[in-house]
Amino acid sequence: MSRTAPEIEAKSAETITFRGFVFLTKSKELRTVEGKAVTLRSQSAEVLSVLASRPGEIVSKDALMQAVWPDTFVTEDSLTQCIADIRRALGDDAHVIVETLPKRGYRLNTDPSDAADPNAGTARAKTRFSQRGFILVAVVLVAAAIGAYYGAEIWRAAPVRSSDMPRIAILPFDDMSAGADKGYLSDAVAEGIVTELARSKTYAVIARNSSFRYRGKPVDIRQIGEELGVDYLLEGSQQKAGDRLKVTAQLLNAHDGSHVWANTYNREIGDLFVVQEEIIRTLAARVGQRIERPLPQSDAARVSALSYLLMGSAANKKDFSAAGNELLRQFSLKAIEADPNSQFGYIGLAWSYRFDSVFWHKQENNPDEALKRAAEYADKAILLAPDDANAHQIRAQIHSEAGEIEQAIAQFDQAIALNPSASNILEGSAAPLLFAGRTDEAIDRIEQAKGIDPFYPDWYNWDMGWALYEKNDCGAALTAMRKMSPIPIGAHRMLAGIYACLGNQREAKEALAVFLKDSPGDSISKQRKQWEKNWTAPGPLERWIGHMRIAGLPE
Incomplete structure (x- = not known):
């Protein structure tokens, strides 16, 4: 957290007025200017109290969460729900009163001169509301019309820092392997580092979709740093030869291109996951904070299972058809044969049967049966690897297809907590939120995904x-x-x-x-x-x- 509760000191005013509402700062009560009480959940009232203590100022999400939940672990979803609750109470569909500043936080737009005792300023508030509200609405409508006419970039903006954590992008590792060993593990090292580093909360990690777009291009460190809005870049290479693995990695300062750290790892192929963890720990110790946790399970069988899943996924992506889906299934079965105790093959089978259900209906034209089998394999993957975000993601997708919307939202939330850098998971979670009528939260999720995936x-x-x-x-x-x-x-x-x-x-x-x-x-x-x-x-x-x-x- 970048700021603590004591840093958010309440203003001396007893009331804050905005757009026809009055917030009593001491009792944390919301009323209309006529004095009618407006119901808010207790945590929503706490969030509004923090915003009201700094009217017109941007308050970061970290600061809000630390102030409202100082001794409790919660995800940003709790804060998002409170913001949505406040907006519903205020009728703030346009997000004019409680404004979202992407990647920065929220701002309560008030008139500080209206801060007075609870019974003063009601008439003034009504008059100003009618006059200034009309002007504000007119400005918003004109701006929206201009934006629509010219196709203005309303939603895409330059990357903006969301906290004081350093921002890092993991570039795709070059694959120096030869022959049949080339290609299938080329992204495994980098993807593993993206996931684990994001989960550790040591860095704000850019999504792989954006950082991997530089594959095969000349690397200008400072230009990439500016385009992605990051402080550091990690680049490297891996080479697989038989049962040996060589990984090189170097951390670069994105502002001036200087080297911060570099190392080479010569290991058995079964040490792939251990190498990932060692790189993560070194990065954290160099720039972030020390990570203390057991080394992950890693052996040759587990790496083989991962390789088969990557092969199947690549085949299905290249040929998204019933035939490509069958290749995904066959490679997933090979992954299970290689290591029945790892999650990779079961994740692949869950995706293949989900694709059958939604697109191909191969299970004797019975999509429900295909979806049921997909759920069984996803549950098996979660049982074997409860900390794998990809396993929770596919289970969330299956819940959503089955109409189990609340379960889908819960699984997506778990996947996001396990891999905060996965923009595709963040964005995918918007669909069940929309089905449930939680529209503002869905929009916030899509905006968050865009923020980490420029x-x-x-x-x-x-x-x-x-x-x-x-x-x-x-x-x-x-x-x-x-x-x-x-x-x-x-x-x-x-x-x-x-x-x-x-x-x-x-x-x-x-x-x-x-x-x-x-x-x-x-x-x-x-x-x-x-x-x-x-x-x-x-x-x-x-x-x-x-x-x-x-x-x-x-x-």
């Missing part, structure tokens, strides 16, 4: 479009969708719903026609059957069905 993929914009549609901010949703270049065919159904929301029936019909070229059998009844088990929040499904009718989707 070169995030286009489908993040697709999900942001969906989230903003759910928020009924369809102008901003359209802007988010237009950031995709080109807009995928599959996204045109979402685009049709957004156009229908905006009242643009012609554009809605045109967008849906593009989607139906690839999915000619879609219909209202199929949409209802597909989504009714997922949308647990009341109302959104019927709103979606209504917009699909406007777009011309047949019954």
Whole structure:
């Protein structure tokens, strides 16, 4: 935590007024300017109290969490839920009163001159609210219109520091292996370091999607540092020859390109995970804080199992089809044969049966049976490796497909705690939150994912479009969708719903026609059957069905 509770000293004012509300700082009560009490959960009231003690100032997430939960371990999800609770109480759908500053924290926008005793300033607050509120709304609307017209980069911003932790990017390690040994372990070392270093909370770690984009490119340390907004870069290489493994690693200062530390490891191949841990401990001791924990289990069988999973995943990614999925399954079975006590093969099988259920329906055209088998393999992986974020991620996906939304959210939260640098897991967790009606939290998750993944993929914009549609901010949703270049065919159904929301029936019909070229059998009844088990929040499904009718989707 970058700041402690004593650093957040309350102001002398007994009340804080904002947008027609009054917060009593001593009793931590929220009221309307007319004096009517507004209900807040106790922890939400505590969060609002901290923000109210520093009106108009940015308060970091770390400072808020330390102030409200000083002796309790909680994830940022607890804070996000409190912020969402406060916004609901204030009717702050536009996030104007409680403002999110991506990667920096939150700010309570108030008029400090309204801080007075509880019974003073009510008339002034009402007058100022009506006048300044109108002006603020007008400014927001004009800015939104300009942004929508020009396709302004509303959501993408330069990386901003979220805490005082040093920021680091792990570059892909060069693979110096020869022949059949080349390729399959090329990312294993670097990916393992990304995951474990992020989990240790020693560094703020950039997501692999952004740091690995520099693969095979000339390395200009300072340029990469500026593009990713980091303080340090770790680069290296690995070479596998038979049962031997050679790993080199060097830590560089991203601001001036100087070397901080370097080392070479010559080991048996079975020591792969131990080498990862030794690199992590050295990095932590050099720049962060000392890490004390047992060395991980590591042997040749375990490394072989990981290699087979990587081979299968690469094959499926290269050919995302029923045939590619079958290759993933066969490699996963080999992984289990190599080491039945490691989680890797079971993770691969869980993904393959999940793909069967959603895309290929190979289990005798029974997607439910395929999803059931996927759940069994995911549970086995978690049993063998309860600290593997990837095992919890696939289980979360399966829960979501099965309509078990609360279980999906819980599994995603566990996966995020185990690997905070996995932007794909953070972003993926937005879907069940949206199904549950927790729209503001979903938007915050997507923003967090973008913050640690400056070169995030286009489908993040697709999900942001969906989230903003759910928020009924369809102008901003359209802007988010237009950031995709080109807009995928599959996204045109979402685009049709957004156009229908905006009242643009012609554009809605045109967008849906593009989607139906690839999915000619879609219909209202199929949409209802597909989504009714997922949308647990009341109302959104019927709103979606209504917009699909406007777009011309047949019954």
